[in-house]
Structure formats: C-alpha cells, structure tokens
Amino acid sequence: MFQRKNSQNHNESGPLLQDAKVKELRIALGPLAGRSLKYCTDACLRRYLEARNWNVGKAKKMLEETLKWRATYKPEEIRWHEVAHEGETGKVFRANFHDHLGRPVLIMRPGKQNTRSGEGNIRHLVYMLENAILNLVEGQEQMSWLIDFTGWSLSTSPPIKTTRDIINILQNHYPERLATAFLYNPPRIFETFWKAVKYFLDQKTSQKVKFVYPNDKDSGELMRSYFDVENLPSEFGGNATLKYDHVEFSRLMAGDDIKAAKFWGFDDDPCHVANGHHLREEAPEPV
Incomplete structure (x- = not known):
C-alpha cells in the first residue's frame, strides 16, 4: 500500500525474471511454518518485491520485519467486539459494493471521529484492513478507499503522532495494498494537514491519492471511471444512499x-x- 519515503519504483520487466525473484526471495527467507507460511504466498512475496523495486535483499528485510510485527501485534486475532466501539459512528467500514475492477472499498469518514484513543484508532483501522483483505476476490490484491470529508476539521483529526504511526504500519506491513484513495471534497484547511502527512509518503503513494470535488467535471469523470454511479453513494457523487447500520x-x-x-x-x-x-x-x- 505504502512504501518508505525516498524509494523509487522501477518495475523489473518480464514475468520470468519476476518469478525468479519470487523464488529467490522464498529461498532467502528460509523455512517458514504456521501463520508465517500462510501469510507468505507468492502474491505476498511479489508485493514486497514490488515495494522494494525487486531488490531481494531489501524485500527480505521488509518482510521479516512484517513477520515480527504480526507475531507481536497479531492483527489476524483482532476481533470486532474489541474495536466495535471505535466503529459506532461508521467512521471506517467496508462498503457493500466494489469498484470496476472488483476491488473491495473502504469508506472513511474522518468527520465521524468519536474517540481520541490513538491505539484504539490504529487497531480499528488494522482490523478493517485485515477484513478487506480477507474479502478480496481471487487474483485481486488491492483495495480502494473513499474518504468523505463532510464534518472534518483539524479538531477532529487524529494527532500527527497517531497519523505517523498509522502510516508506518501501512507502509511497512501492508505494501501495495492500496489501489487508489479518493479524498472527496476536503476543506481548504486540510491542505495544512495534508502537507504534514505527505512528508511521510513516497511519490508513488502520493500519486495514488486523488482529490475530487462535487460539481467538478473532471472529478465526476474520474469517479465514474472507477465506480458504478448506481452503487456510489451520493456523498461521493453517485446515486446511492449511504447507510451505516452499526x-x-x-x-x-x-x-x-x-x-x-x-x-x-x-x-x-x-x-x-x-x-x-x-x-x-x-x-x-x-x-
């Protein structure tokens, strides 16, 4: 999803060479067992190689750090009843529709922030990421984000430290999971917050972030190129009604x-x- 800052993305050409890199990385990792073996599919190894420009050594280091984090944080063991209170307002939830490529969609409404717990917000988001990944269709590795800024203000945004911690988790442990993030109708004051956040993102990730606005022709065309307007909630320029029933x-x-x-x-x-x-x-x- 995210990559570390200053990384540059040049894809190695040729599926045969990429397959060889996957095999090389698997050998370099050595024997795996249990959940680590379950996690390290060929598709997973490809994502880490992509995130490190197909450098096997760097991908190995990144993946080993993720396996250590997962062994400690245990994201697959987080259960809804542990984080449900964070989701009561529907600030983050999985939509009941997909984008045109069949990717799951996470709807985020930062203006619905209901707690100030940094760790609580992080665990809730990690749970929702794991849930979206669990519901990926075969052959699909990424998801789309729809972020509605209705009601957002600097007072409702998480502290920069929490935002930085979230970005670190996303870029270090969920590489190449984000397809596109649509920031719908952010207020002008968000530019200040965005400049602080953007500092922690690399160029490739920044390019995945799209600013879209109502009554803007280009924004409307962009949204229609990714989503069926009959499924897309009116909050994002579509014809559907957004309903969150906790x-x-x-x-x-x-x-x-x-x-x-x-x-x-x-x-x-x-x-x-x-x-x-x-x-x-x-x-x-x-x-």
Whole structure:
C-alpha cells in the first residue's frame, strides 16, 4: 500500500525474471511454518518485491520485519467486539459494493471521529484492513478507499503522532495494498494537514491519492471511471444512499471473524456488538 519515503519504483520487466525473484526471495527467507507460511504466498512475496523495486535483499528485510510485527501485534486475532466501539459512528467500514475492477472499498469518514484513543484508532483501522483483505476476490490484491470529508476539521483529526504511526504500519506491513484513495471534497484547511502527512509518503503513494470535488467535471469523470454511479453513494457523487447500520455491520463482522479464524487455522468464539453490549451467540451467516 505504502512504501518508505525516498524509494523509487522501477518495475523489473518480464514475468520470468519476476518469478525468479519470487523464488529467490522464498529461498532467502528460509523455512517458514504456521501463520508465517500462510501469510507468505507468492502474491505476498511479489508485493514486497514490488515495494522494494525487486531488490531481494531489501524485500527480505521488509518482510521479516512484517513477520515480527504480526507475531507481536497479531492483527489476524483482532476481533470486532474489541474495536466495535471505535466503529459506532461508521467512521471506517467496508462498503457493500466494489469498484470496476472488483476491488473491495473502504469508506472513511474522518468527520465521524468519536474517540481520541490513538491505539484504539490504529487497531480499528488494522482490523478493517485485515477484513478487506480477507474479502478480496481471487487474483485481486488491492483495495480502494473513499474518504468523505463532510464534518472534518483539524479538531477532529487524529494527532500527527497517531497519523505517523498509522502510516508506518501501512507502509511497512501492508505494501501495495492500496489501489487508489479518493479524498472527496476536503476543506481548504486540510491542505495544512495534508502537507504534514505527505512528508511521510513516497511519490508513488502520493500519486495514488486523488482529490475530487462535487460539481467538478473532471472529478465526476474520474469517479465514474472507477465506480458504478448506481452503487456510489451520493456523498461521493453517485446515486446511492449511504447507510451505516452499526448493529447490522456488527453481525457481518461477527460472521467474518469466524471466516478469519478458519482461514488462519484457529478456533474462534464469535462475539458481536449490539447497542454497545457484547453478546456471545451463534453468529449469523455473512450477508
């Protein structure tokens, strides 16, 4: 998704050479077991190689750091009931539609910020990233972000330190996961915040960020090139109605938690949140 600042992106040409690099990286990593083996698919290795300009040594170092982070932070073990309070306002959630290439869409509404907990915000976002990745269709490695700035102000934005910590996690441990981030109708004052954030991003990542505005012809054409306007919420220039039902979304996440547990190979005791209460029960099927 993100890469470290000052990195330059030159793709190695030729699928055969890329395949050879993947094999070389796998050999360099040595024997893997358990969740590390599950995580390090060929597609995963390709993303880390892409993030490090197909330099096997640098990709190995980056991936090993991710495996250490995952072993400690255990993002695959975060469960919805642990972060549900962060999502009560619908500040970040997975949309019920995809972009034109079948990529999952995360909707972010920073103006709906409801807590000041840096760690809470980070764990909630990491959970949503893991959930989006869990729901990727076969052959798809990336996701799109739709960010609605309605109600956003500097007072509702997270501290720069929290933002920097989030960027570090994203760029170090979720490389090449972001396809495009659409910043819809950001206020002029956001430019100050963006300059501070942009400092931590490399040029390739910055180019994935698109500023779009209502009643702007180019912005409208850009959104239609990525999304079906019948699915796209009106908040982003489409014809659909954006609705976030926290109880219903909690049921969906409870079902996905079971799916995640099966994927990673451990049992899970499903739990979902309804009206702010943790309820243990038979989880419904995802919708």
